[in-house]
Amino acid sequence: MISLNIEKTFGFISKEKVFAYEAEVKAAQEMLEKGTGKGNDFLGWLHLPSSITKEHLADLNATAKVLRDNCEVVIVAGIGGSYLGARAVIEALSNSFTWLQEKKTAPVMIYAGHNISEDYLYELTEYLKDKKFGVINISKSGTTTETALAFRLLKKQCEDQRGKETAKKVIVAVTDAKKGAARVTADKEGYKTFIIPDNVGGRFSVLTPVGLLPIAVAGFDIDKLVAGAADMEKVCGSDVAFTENPAAIYAATRNELYRNGKKIEILVNFCPKLHYVSEWWKQLYGESEGKDNKGIFPASVDFSTDLHSMGQWIQEGERSIFETVISVEKVNHKLEVPSDEANLDGLNFLAGKRVDEVNKMAELGTQLAHVDGGVPNMRIVLPELSEYNIGGLLYFFEKACGISGYLLGVNPFNQPGVEAYKKNMFALLDKPGYEEESKAIRAKL
């Protein structure tokens, strides 16, 4: 189970002020529970973990087995909430060099449909030429250009290489129950499909088949992931006292920091496997809160790597930032620093120490330095990287995001701003139906 520590924000904001959010947080929680707030048609994530059935998990695991048995490589085609959650969990739990290992225990997982790079897609299709590959096509709207374009290429290649019949077996769609081109194609081709519930938005969908299917294909235990999230649902429940509720405290603290001029939150890890957890978190908070000309800007760094690049800015740049560190208490492997007689590198003071001890001292030293430098610091401690703990972490962030968005006074469940670039792109590409926009945009060039 994760824990949250906000002690190192108290030099910048007061404990009393944070605790004074109790009533506001309670009201926000009630809006979520009763569905009386903005965006109340997108609350399906709120009690999702505890409502996932054994049968649903068995169906997902069975489909995952079909892909595992029939594919050396599986492409997860999706963008934003339709890919980041799966990638976050898979990378957090995988061996760092999994794709280079000779003996594979699961298909190599590759991501596509999250960019429009011709080189990326060319190189991917080249790599796949002699591979038995399958595709999980994930899109809630079923019409997202990046994903649809990648899927068009992958579908054709899969059918050409493996034949229509096998392609039908190794292509799975995760999409809306009725609407969208991905649904139409899946029904016409007879693919196995999973539904993304109407009331779960993309960035809150990691615990639907959007995340669960790829995670199961990659060989991870989705039952444990869901169990961790379900336990966290209880820990962050609206019946839990404010002072005991980590989602409530996190939401209150970050809002109090924001109201005191801390406009940027940097999510920090000291473990490179968590890079994509940060990417997932950035979408969750960025799309939920960045609107009506307000919202904390969610940023992220991987330490100690980025201490050698962004560390300078964080230590001495504009004091408009705060950090939230995800700290992993126990690593999965043991490696000691060897002693060296010549000691030419001067590192014998570390001989016999675990590498993780060095990392932990870097973490502690960084916290103290950054707090001294004027950066408030929160810490989320994960006992270790496991399905259970990651499931809990994801739900904790979701719950806190719902509360935090309501504290900020925005609708945390829409994303109208993402349409602006799409409209311009379609106008520039002369998409049918965009004739007026095409004329207007050309006049601006």
Ligand SMILES: O=P(O)(O)OC[C@H]1O[C@](O)(CO)[C@@H](O)[C@@H]1O
């Ligand atoms: O699942 P879809 O509909 O393809 O959308 C993918 C992503 O694109 C967005 O709609 C933004 O355009 C995100 O909110 C969403 O997670």
